Amino acid sequence: MSNEPSVERGPWSLALRRFLRNRLAVAFLGVFLLIVVFVLAAPLWADHVAETGPNQEHTVEQITVDGEKKDVVSVEGKPIGPQWFAAGGKFFLGADGRIGRDEMVRLMYGGRTSLLVGISAALLATILAIVLGLLAGYFGGWVDSLIARTLDVIWSLPVFLIGLAVGIALAVGGLKIGPLELSSGSLWNPILIISIFTVPYIARPIRGEVLALSRKEFVEAAIAQGASPVRVMFTEILPNLASTVIVFFALMIANSMLFEAGLSFLGAGVQPPNSSWGTMITVGVELLRIQPLLAILPGLMIMLTVLSLNIVGDALRDALDPRGKARLDAALEFEAQSGATQPVGEATLP
Amino acid sequence: MKKPAALIAVLVLAALATIGLSSCGGGDDTSGGSGKQGGILNATYASFPDYMDPALSYTAEGWTAMADVYIPLLAYKHANGEEGGEVMPGLAKEMPKISNGGKTYTLFLRPGLKYSDGTPVKASDFPASLERMIALNSPGSPFYLTIEGAEKFAETKKGPIPGIETNDKTGEIVINLESPRGTFTNELGMMFASVVPQDTPVEDLSANPPPATGPYMITKSQPGKGWEYKRNPYWAKANGKAMPDLPAGVVDGAKITVVRNEQSQVDDVEQGTYDWMQNPPPSSRYAEVKEKFEGTQFRVEPTISTYYFWMNTQEPPFDDVKVRQAVNHAVDPKALERIYAGQLTASKQILPPGMPSYKEFEPYPYDLAEAERLMKEANPSDMDITVWTDAESPNNEAGEYFNEVLKELGFNTTLKIVNADNFTTVTGNESTPNLDAGWSNWFEDYPHPNDFFQPLLAGESIQPTNNYNNAYFDDPGVNKKIKELAEEQLGPEQEEAYAKLDEEIMELAPWAPFGNRTVSTFVSDEIDLDSVIFNPTFGHYLSSFEFK
Numbered sequence: 080m081s082n083e084p085s086v087e088r089g090p091w092s093l094a095l096r097r098f099l100r101n102r103l104a105v106a107f108l109g110v111f112l113l114i115v116v117f118v119l120a121a122p123l124w125a126d127h128v129a130e131t132g133p134n135q136e137h138t139v140e141q142i143t144v145d146g147e148k149k150d151v152v153s154v155e156g157k158p159i160g161p162q163w164f165a166a167g168g169k170f171f172l173g174a175d176g177r178i179g180r181d182e183m184v185r186l187m188y189g190g191r192t193s194l195l196v197g198i199s200a201a202l203l204a205t206i207l208a209i210v211l212g213l214l215a216g217y218f219g220g221w222v223d224s225l226i227a228r229t230l231d232v233i234w235s236l237p238v239f240l241i242g243l244a245v246g247i248a249l250a251v252g253g254l255k256i257g258p259l260e261l262s263s264g265s266l267w268n269p270i271l272i273i274s275i276f277t278v279p280y281i282a283r284p285i286r287g288e289v290l291a292l293s294r295k296e297f298v299e300a301a302i303a304q305g306a307s308p309v310r311v312m313f314t315e316i317l318p319n320l321a322s323t324v325i326v327f328f329a330l331m332i333a334n335s336m337l338f339e340a341g342l343s344f345l346g347a348g349v350q351p352p353n354s355s356w357g358t359m360i361t362v363g364v365e366l367l368r369i370q371p372l373l374a375i376l377p378g379l380m381i382m383l384t385v386l387s388l389n390i391v392g393d394a395l396r397d398a399l400d401p402r403g404k405a406r407l408d409a410a411l412e413f414e415a416q417s418g419a420t421q422p423v424g425e426a427t428l429p
Numbered sequence: 430m431k432k433p434a435a436l437i438a439v440l441v442l443a444a445l446a447t448i449g450l451s452s453c454g455g456g457d458d459t460s461g462g463s464g465k466q467g468g469i470l471n472a473t474y475a476s477f478p479d480y481m482d483p484a485l486s487y488t489a490e491g492w493t494a495m496a497d498v499y500i501p502l503l504a505y506k507h508a509n510g511e512e513g514g515e516v517m518p519g520l521a522k523e524m525p526k527i528s529n530g531g532k533t534y535t536l537f538l539r540p541g542l543k544y545s546d547g548t549p550v551k552a553s554d555f556p557a558s559l560e561r562m563i564a565l566n567s568p569g570s571p572f573y574l575t576i577e578g579a580e581k582f583a584e585t586k587k588g589p590i591p592g593i594e595t596n597d598k599t600g601e602i603v604i605n606l607e608s609p610r611g612t613f614t615n616e617l618g619m620m621f622a623s624v625v626p627q628d629t630p631v632e633d634l635s636a637n638p639p640p641a642t643g644p645y646m647i648t649k650s651q652p653g654k655g656w657e658y659k660r661n662p663y664w665a666k667a668n669g670k671a672m673p674d675l676p677a678g679v680v681d682g683a684k685i686t687v688v689r690n691e692q693s694q695v696d697d698v699e700q701g702t703y704d705w706m707q708n709p710p711p712s713s714r715y716a717e718v719k720e721k722f723e724g725t726q727f728r729v730e731p732t733i734s735t736y737y738f739w740m741n742t743q744e745p746p747f748d749d750v751k752v753r754q755a756v757n758h759a760v761d762p763k764a765l766e767r768i769y770a771g772q773l774t775a776s777k778q779i780l781p782p783g784m785p786s787y788k789e790f791e792p793y794p795y796d797l798a799e800a801e802r803l804m805k806e807a808n809p810s811d812m813d814i815t816v817w818t819d820a821e822s823p824n825n826e827a828g829e830y831f832n833e834v835l836k837e838l839g840f841n842t843t844l845k846i847v848n849a850d851n852f853t854t855v856t857g858n859e860s861t862p863n864l865d866a867g868w869s870n871w872f873e874d875y876p877h878p879n880d881f882f883q884p885l886l887a888g889e890s891i892q893p894t895n896n897y898n899n900a901y902f903d904d905p906g907v908n909k910k911i912k913e914l915a916e917e918q919l920g921p922e923q924e925e926a927y928a929k930l931d932e933e934i935m936e937l938a939p940w941a942p943f944g945n946r947t948v949s950t951f952v953s954d955e956i957d958l959d960s961v962i963f964n965p966t967f968g969h970y971l972s973s974f975e976f977k
Contacts, residue, residue: 136833138764155716156770177768352829366713
């Protein structure tokens with residue numbers, strides 16, 4: 080038996096190694112990062128290539144394509160199609176509709192909006208879920224009952240329909256509660272709607288984990304040493320939730336983006352003239368027959384982003400909690416054999 | 430030189446055609462042209478009308494749907510274009526006799542008229558119908574409040590209205606007005622003045638419309654989904670004989686289905702699933718449909734309408750006439766023609782072509798430099814504004830365009846796009862915050878210029894709710910002229926005065942008008958396009974459709 084100390088790797092390092100071994104996930108992480116770079120480059124493209132803003136109209140303007148003058152929007156209201164680099168990068172993907180805005184510029188700025196709403200809503204929902212999950216799981220009793228039942232109520236609501244109704248109301252009147260005032264076109268409106276309605280999807284599994292963790296010896300030891308509940312929750316339990324939170328956060332970004340796209344498509348999310356990929360699909364659908372790319376491109380961008388985040392999220396879960404995957408696989412196998420219902424502790428995302 | 434045999438053949442054909450044509454016209458014959466008699470018209474609307482009750486409906490869809498069902502005392506000629514603006518007797522025997530300095534209107538009901546349920550139409554049904562309409566707080570009430578006692582009735586909802594006297598035996602109807610009203614003849618021909626039985630419940634009857642007086646009756650109505658027509662059995666027996674000038678219709682009935690997807694509507698009409706779509710094809714399909722079917726299944730119809738952007742003249746920054754004039758110079762109607770995909774003709778004045786008194790002028794040619802100069806001169810301190818538009822395409826795009834124009838002028842704008850169903854309610858309610866500027870349109874209620882000035886630009890029309898004077902325009906000089914002209918019967922002198930008023934108001938620029946809309950008739954290849962009548966007030970007449 081050797082007395083040489085073995086090289087011990089930390090849990091994060093092990094997780095990274097496991098994640099990197101998943102080539103599909105690494106590839107899709109690359110795709111996601113490319114998308115992020117693409118949308119962050121929006122001002123550069125707008126200022127130096129397209130020479131127009133995302134909301135700037137060019138209805139009656141003409142551009143020079145290979146030395147020939149072309150209407151951005153024809154007299155019959157047909158927008159110009161993709162010009163690629165024939166007009167020096169202007170109207171690279173054509174005009175977005177009868178107002179004659181540059182589709183490429185709007186796609187890039189729209190992506191910024193979609194990602195901003197998705198990440199902000201997921202972040203807000205995750206923070207709220209952590210706080211609620213910790214309180215419910217740690218204190219138990221009436222606190223748990225109150226929080227759990229409230230989450231159940233939100234869970235049982237037809238989330239999208241209510242989100243749609245609230246979104247339409249906020250889109251017209253904005254929001255004013257005490258000092259909090261949001262104008263009707265504020266991006267905070269869809270962010271708040273999405274985050275509030277998606278809290279239960281993270282808070283419930285977190286509560287379950289906190290319930291289990293709060294009975295562990297290290298927690299009892301901390302309490303015995305006189306640590307306050309807040310200290311126990313945030314310094315003892317919370318670090319142990321990291322893997323769950325990271326996985327859910329990645330998946331929630333994808334779900335929030337889909338939620339935003341749906342709300343915006345129906346006029347209850349991001350408000351014109353601002354673009355998001357959801358609002359761009361709305362404009363594109365009307366012109367589907369004459370300029371199908373106008374609907375397809377933002378749809379494709381949403382699909383790629385959501386797919387990337389879902390694959391990365393799954394890979395993160397496998398990497399951060401391999402036993403969790405084994406447990407899940409066993410539970411799924413059991414379910415398949417016995418016809419049992421949803422495995423305990425497994426949350427279904429909207 | 431023509432060959433004699435060919436000449437003889439032409440003469441024989443001409444004679445046969447003359448015989449054929451002469452057998453089609455006149456009296457109570459149900460034929461309207463050379464098409465096939467009978468058949469059920471299968472048609473589609475993009476939305477259900479606001480109401481399927483003549484007392485309440487105030488939309489083009491509603492009036493089109495009920496134009497051949499409910500006949501007022503006076504009616505409009507079943508004709509295309511300007512000819513369709515001619516008022517003619519409806520249930521009344523002849524045009525009203527106007528006396529007492531324009532304050533008394535005397536009419537006589539045609540004898541022998543019956544509702545579609547067999548009940549005789551009585552002279553006393555007319556005041557009862559008006560009372561029902563006013564009691565329902567109909568948007569049509571203001572047109573009839575000059576009748577003596579009508580205003581009090583509107584407040585108390587207790588009748589009868591003393592200004593209307595009737596005699597059921599003679600059919601005489603005498604209407605006394607408090608002051609002369611030059612538009613009252615037109616208003617007696619509005620859908621709101623349709624005559625329904627006295628015992629008709631005072632409630633919205635959209636799901637169970639009242640009995641008809643016209644050639645068709647509504648046999649089934651499912652709000653939101655559709656409705657059906659059949660021939661009114663008492664048209665052939667009674668009303669048709671009493672009103673020979675009104676057509677009996679060719680088809681035996683119609684089934685209307687609401688299809689909210691306009692793209693599907695176009696496909697369905699193209700494939701013959703539906704025989705006609707009431708609304709125009711969507712802007713994205715308009716050019717394609719026009720190119721493919723114009724002349725055979727498609728026709729462009731001019732409307733008497735004005736599309737405009739309003740500015741709130743009572744609040745900064747638009748309380749400054751220079752700012753409003755700057756906006757007028759900055760709006761480019763050519764851009765809006767493209768946004769409306771060729772379904773709009775550029776114009777920068779209030780009265781539209783086709784309206785009596787219309788005299789073309791261009792007060793504010795597109796000139797961005799001039800707009801910027803005026804803005805500099807005005808130097809408004811409040812630059813934060815909210816722009817309102819409805820969500821229906823391409824109106825939403827017109828609103829977005831206006832928003833960008835205002836941004837270019839230096840305003841900090843917030844764009845609010847409101848569902849088309851609620852748009853007029855929201856923008857017509859003074860409690861809605863930040864009603865600074867927005868999109869709107871107006872289609873004629875009747876061919877009289879007062880219909881554009883009184884409800885939209887007279888100070889007295891500003892109301893806390895259901896306000897159509899979105900510009901909150903209240904100029905004492907203009908108010909006085911509108912009031913004076915409204916009391917006179919329309920003649921050449923008045924037409925000249927209305928044309929001048931158009932120019933005077935545009936100098937004060939409460940609106941930035943940008944065009945006049947065209948709509949269209951699109952039918953399947955089974956329908957005879959030439960027979961279809963589009964009336965500028967009532968739209969397409971069901972009675973004019975014929976299968977080939």
